[in-house]
Amino acid sequence: MTKILITGASGFVGKNLVVELRNQGYSDLFLFNRSNSMEQLEEFTKHCDFVFHLAGVNRPEKEEEFMEGNLNLTSKLLELLKKNNNSSPILITSSIQAEKDNAYGKSKKAGEELLFNYSRETGTEAFVYRLPNLFGKWSKPNYNTVVATYCYNIARDIEIQVNNPEAELKLAYIDDVLEEFVKALKRIPSKTGDYCEIPVVHSVKLGELVNTIKAFKESRKTLNVPNMGDSLTKKLYSTYLSFLPKDNFSYDLKxxxxxxxxxxxxxxxxxxxxxxxxxxxxxxxxxxxxxxxxxxxxxxxxxxxxxxxxxxxxxxxxxxxxxxxxxxxxxxxxxxxxxxxxxxxxxxxxxxxxxxxxxxxxxxxxxxxx
Missing domain, CATH: 2.60.120.10 (Jelly Rolls)
Known part of the structure; x- marks a missing residue:
């Protein structure tokens, strides 16, 4: 049975990935989070057969924490794998921000280059995914994605901010991400050039996104069923329901x-x-x-x-x-x-x-x- 190391296992992507891997019969999972020590990470790198490196920082208090959280941990992980002569394939989650000149993007770009250099040096397979904005169940409002923030606030009648309704977002749904990650685990990733990609990515304007989520809330009154024939609407509705307050799952009919x-x-x-x-x-x-x-x-x-x-x-x-x-x-x-x-x-x-x-x-x- 494949032994899989997952860093950032308690985060949005990690939590969903752990559950799905277990659903598919993968039971030997080494879960690494902030609560774990470097000694534990070293032990994991002695035995793993595949690495999902999901850990990272995207909303630190200080900009310098980007490099510390997104580059230094990657460097340490690769150092331990090399020390233990472990050539396990490595999947790393980067960001489309790596193409931009900002602190977060620079830290992600540096992590990519580190892994590419390591791959050339050791022959290790490297799967680098520049992810767009992700959404789905277990994401965190005011942290992971604007979709989570809007779903959480609208479900609770909390005011939201829309600075530019015409701004276009690129979104990927967590289940589509997981499907692709499992393909990478099986060595059949979707790949163009050096980078791997999520095949299903949705585009939506910010104003349209807000109106769609607001319509989900109003559907309890109008009884109108969202258009489940539209793939993005279907995924957004599932995400919205996951943010309902615990005491608000039910509603009355006339x-x-x-x-x-x-x-x-x-x-x-x-x-x-x-x-x-x-x-x-x-x-x-x-x-x-x-x-x-x-x-x-x-x-x-x-x-x-x-x-x-x-x-x-x-x-x-x-x-x-x-x-x-x-x-x-x-x-x-x-x-x-x-x-x-x-x-x-x-x-x-x-x-x-x-x-x-x-x-x-x-x-x-x-x-x-x-």
Missing amino acids: MNIDNRGSFTEFLRTPDRGQVSVNISKPGITKGNHWHHTKNEKFLVVSGEGLIRFRNIDSDKVIEYRVSGETLEVVDIPTGYTHSIVNVGEMDLVTIMWVNESFDPTKPDTTFLEV
Whole structure:
């Protein structure tokens, strides 16, 4: 079994990587963090077969700490590997900032060059990733990425700052990063020239990012489901949910209650229709209407019901008996007046999907008894 050394194992990327490696069956992990000693690091470098060097500093109190945290530790790591005659492949996380003339970028660039020189000297495989802004679960607000900060603040109604809404961000999602890192572990990285790369990188303007995350929060009121067909939106929504306050996982729905039971909208989409929950008391009939274009699917999940149909130009009644004991979807075709009757002794609970979200100005619903 491959023995893997991970520096910065308790950080955002490290924590996610450790969990995923264990999921994939890698159990011999040497985890190095700030709490560990150099003696422990030396012991790890005697036995490891692969190194994920993730440790680094990106928000120090003093600029000189960039070199100390991003270069000196790298130098020490390589020194110990060389001392122990260990030619394990090394993956290092650099940054797109390495291309810029700032203290952080200079420290990352210096770390890259150190590893490249070490690789040329020893023949060790070196995988250098210049990462864009990363986002995903377990990232830290006001530290790792603006996405984490916005998700955390918006979920808590804390004011956010948007200095330039037109500023473009390059983002990579943590799961896409992990997938690529595992490929590097298996010696099949995505590589162009000297540098490895994350194949999936998203571009988004800062203003669009803010509006998207704010819409996630509002979706509890509007019931609108984010567009999961868009890859970035899907990943951002998963990230946003990971930042919900611990006492705010749930939210109420508006139940329309009368003596017949209740009707409650659950989810809305702009192009995939709407989902609602209908509860009917014993003996109650609901419906007795038909639609021109609107169509529905009924799924009884509890109780016993009778769904009745009649083509509006016919006297023949069609009946479907349904029960929560056997889940069965019943399509409601256009041009058929229809009703659902609770024929059991307990509440009848029906999940109803309709192909369009309800518009009170165009209800497309005409009363007609079955």
